Every structure is written in C-alpha cells, then in structure tokens.
Amino acid sequence: MHRWSELFIPTLREAPADAEVASHKFLVRAGYIRQLAAGIYSYLFLGQRSLNKIIGVVRDEMDKIGQEFFLPALHPRDLWEESGRAAVMGETMFRLKDRKGTDLVLGMTHEEVMTSIARRELRSYKQLPQIWYQIQTKFRDEARPRSGLLRVRQFTMKDAYSFDIDAAGLDVSYLKHYDTYCRIFDRCGLKYMVVEAHSGAMGGSQSHEFMVRTPAGEDQIVSCESCRYAANLEKATSKLAAVEDLPAAGDGNLLEVHTPGQKTIEEVAKFLGVSPKNKIKTLALMTVEADAKVKGRAVVVLLRGDHQLNEAKLSAVVGKETRPMQEQEIQTVFSSPAGFLGPQGIEWAWDMKDDKRPLLFVDKALEGRKNLIAGANREDYHVKNVTPERDFKATAYADLRSVAAGEDCTNCGGLLRIDTAVEIGHIFKLGYKYSESMGARVLDRNGKEVMPIMGCYGIGIERILTASVEQSNDENGFWLPPQIAPFEIVVSPTNIKDEKLMGTAEDIARKLEAAGFDVLLDDRDERPGVKFKDADLVGIPFRVTVGKKVTEGTVEVFRRSTREMHDASIASITDYFVENLRPAR
C-alpha cells in the first residue's frame, strides 16, 4: 500500500516564478516534475507514475496493430547524411563526437534507423505489411523551449513506422493508426479533435494531427461550426465572398498616382479611399538553401491587400523555406524601396527552371481580378488599374493565404473559427522518401524490385499529461482522468492519531486495493486542511475522507472534477467505486 507519509511528493504552496502556463505551474506545484535546465525536466514519483499509465494505454493499443521495438537514441551521423536530413535538421539536432572522433547525433526521430533495419531485413512482399513502433526518448535542440513540458528538448515519444507494398496497403496502415490513436486518446480521457495537417515540403502525402484545444498551445486550428471540417491553419482553406472590382480609372491603362509617405496597405487604401481588398500586397522573399554557400532565389508573392501569407503553403509550392528579402535584394529586383513594390514591368520567370529571373507566385484570390492598386516600384507612387495577366504574368497561381476567422467553410459554407491547440499526435503518409534515399527494396509478387511505401506516426507522451492538465484545472489544482492519474483514489483520514479513523482508513484503502484500485493513503500527521489542499492539487480524481462519521459507518466520497461530495457507507465503498470508476475504463 502506498502511504503518503513515506513517499516523496514535494507539493508547493506557491507556483514557481518561472512558470507561465497552468500545466507548468501545477505539475511543478504538485511535485510531478522539476526543471533541470531550459526544456529539460526530471519526472518525480507522481509524474513518472502518470506517464507510465499513459504509456500503458499507448502500448496496450499499439500492440493490437504493431510490434514494439526499442531503438538507440545515439545514431551515427552518417545515417542522417544518407537520408539527406543531417543538413535539413540544422541546429535542432544535438551533435557529438565519440572518443575516436566519429560524428554522432542524438535521435530526434527514427525514420532513418527504422529504414536501416527495413532495408537490410525486408526482402519480399510476403513480409509486408509491417508496423514497428517504440516508446523512446527524443532529443531536439529547440530554438526556444517553453511552457513547461509543452516544448522541451528531451521528451518521450511513441513513434511508429509502417512498411507496405503499395499505396493501398499504406492506406490500410494509416487508417489503423488513425483508429488506434482515437482509442488511445479516448482512453486517456482527452477531448481532442483530428485536423488535416500540412503535408510538408514534399507535398502530396496525407497527414492528420490530433489536437487538444487550449490557449497554451502553439498551433492554430481552423474548424467549421457547421460541418466536420477541421484543419491546421497551415493547411486550411476557405471560401471567399466575391469582391467588387474598382472601375477602370482613366483609359484603363496603368496609371501612376502620387502617394507621398504612404507605405502600408492600410495607409494607401485610406489615402486613395479604397478597400484593402482592391489592393495587391507584394511580398519579397528569398529561398533559404540547405547549403549556405548557394545563393538563394528571389520569390515574390502577391496577395490581396487584406490577406496574410501562409508560409507553410508557400514553402510547399516553392519546395523550400523562404525568408524576407533584405533592402539590398529588394533594390536588385524592383529598383525600388520597400513599401512601394508592385509586380508590373518586371520580367518574371514563367517556369521554375528559368533560374535567371525571380519567381512570381500569385494567390488565387487575385486570379481574374482587375483594376487593382499596387506599388509603382518608385518611391511615393502607387499604380492603379493593375490587372493580372495583362500587366504581369505569374509563375503560378496557388492558395498561399492563411484563413481568417469568420470566413466561409469550403465544404458547407458554414462559419470558420480559429483556436489555439496543442498537438498530441500526428500521423503521416511518408511515401517513398526514405525507401528511396536509403535504398530499401523488396521483391513484389512478380519478382520485380520495388520500394516499400512508408508511413510514420507519433504521439507525444508528456503532452498527453500536459494537455490533460490544461484541460482540467481550477485555482486549487488539477484532476486527471482515472486511467492516467498516478492514483485513482486518495484515502484521507482527518486525524491519524484517532485510532478509529486511522484504522478505518487503512481498512478502506486495503479493501479498495484488493478490488484492483490504485489507492494512496494519506497517513501524514497533518491537519485536515493541509490534506484536502494537497489532495485537490495533485491530480487524483477521487478522495475518500475518513472523518467523524465513521461512528455512523459512513465516509465521504469527493469527486475532484465536479467537487461533488456525498456520504457512502463503509461497507459498500468498494461497490461504489466499482460502479463509478470501472465503467470509465
């Protein structure tokens, strides 16, 4: 039996000064975690116990569809060179050398290692499909760790990888994970949503994220209030209301207007008395090359004046990350200072291969529009009557803008809302990326050599705990669902020196434990108030208070989530929990 008086549960009366978000404050106050350095945490008894329960649920469900491995965290850097990701990951990857000077890295994910096993061992379609997973520590040297356990440099991830003979097989593996993830998060008692996610710079593949809404999150998710549409802001689309074009000014040809000192969209629109919707926003960017010695390429993006660039969408179209141009670079392309840029009168590359000229990507919202206002590429001047295709030719039209709250759903026309959320799981169709770069091949039923097609699937273990705390807390502390709480029930005698109370509390704790419940007996020599405050704080969903009413054969059961309290007879206490706790499992 677990006796509080013998355990290390260092609760704090006050939140640590460096904690900002609720989960961080409470996990520290409740004695679950302690910080070692920025983004590096120790898990103490209660924290580890809860995480072990989460891992138990994850493992139980994953074992139904896959096989558990355990891969090294320490990888030879060569392996990452093979996949080409050593450069891509940049400084986010921890790097070190062994005593012989060999370059090693700490694993931030395990596609490379899993693929290295697959390519050596998998020979035939008869061995497929395979689903391999592990629960293991990941290391990522984040630019800015933050929010307690929400973004850290070392954490536990359940990562799974599927290998199939063809795309249809991948669909099956993907769906299995989708369903399994739903079961896992349901069992963990989370209120989550599944959203379509950005499929990365490679494009084409399908991806879903499992999200828990909380203001502490770092992701923005778009969802429809009328239908089931939900997507990460990086990926979301919306339907735009039609915009009335301006009438042609003058003879309809390009017409310069003097706009002294009016640089921003807002200023110019106001100055000219038009809506930003009739303006073109011209953004000047450069590609970021993996090899720092290679010069970037100019990328210009046109958006409707009131729209925001979505960098994830842009990088998917360009195939590379981009950064804003510096003043000098802007001068080279536009011969104009920033603030007065426009697309007209410049020779754009109409095809990606033409690398002498800058690329011009135009958001679809501008397609078919006319008589727009853009910068004149000349200080203090803008130009009217700008009409796409007549005054400039785009490299491509694409969806490049971010959805804004209040726009219409593409599916059903309903209202779209935007919430912040934390990502707890992500499933992804990888395709042939690693099979190809790392040389995994199997023979198909015709004896022909083909690449296995892969998927990868991750769950952030600590984030389940963190999201759960974010989802269920009040000023006194938090409560976890019984399935992932360190203990299901805390039994609190109000005075341990009263032999009757203490004896009864011990009996009850023993009985509940015998019935299979996870019980903590608060046998500390503390005043009742201290015990109640601590019990409220530490995330245990039920409390049994053993007080004066034992003389009547009664104790109190306190449900932390609702703060409901009612009497229960000592004789039937086990039955009470069998009824109230077990169905929740």
Place this chain on the structure above:
RNA sequence: CGGGGAGUGGCUCAGCCUGGUAGAGCACCUGGUUCGGGACCAGGGGGUCGGAGGUUCAAAUCCUCUCUCCCCGACCA
C-alpha cells in the same frame, strides 16, 4: 539569433535608486497546545546576495564582462 525581464536561505519575495557588514512569509528542526479546508506559542538551524573583474576606507547595492532562467519574436523534423 533580435527585443524585453529576472537571478538574494528549499520556495515566493523585500532590500539596490541614495554603498556602511542581509531581512520577511512559507518550508525545515526541537518542545508544547491544536486537529473538517494550507493552525498557534516558544526556541533553533540554514544565505561567500549567479560568476569573474573593477571603483571605493567599505559593494547585494555603482561600473564592465560573463553565465543561467523566463517572456515576445524568428525557428519548430
């Protein structure tokens, strides 16, 4: 990496502006009283004030450098 904030007993903080030999509350130890929502009384232990250098008769306090942590941004497989 850019901007902002903070480092003083275990925790939360005051003291710094205006230099004079370090404090409070909580926690901890001993004894006693108490016991249904973070008790009370008495006694006690614990800090080279993040580090280094400088100014000064004297530095937690002023100056320079540096390290660490937090927040905003950039970044985020």
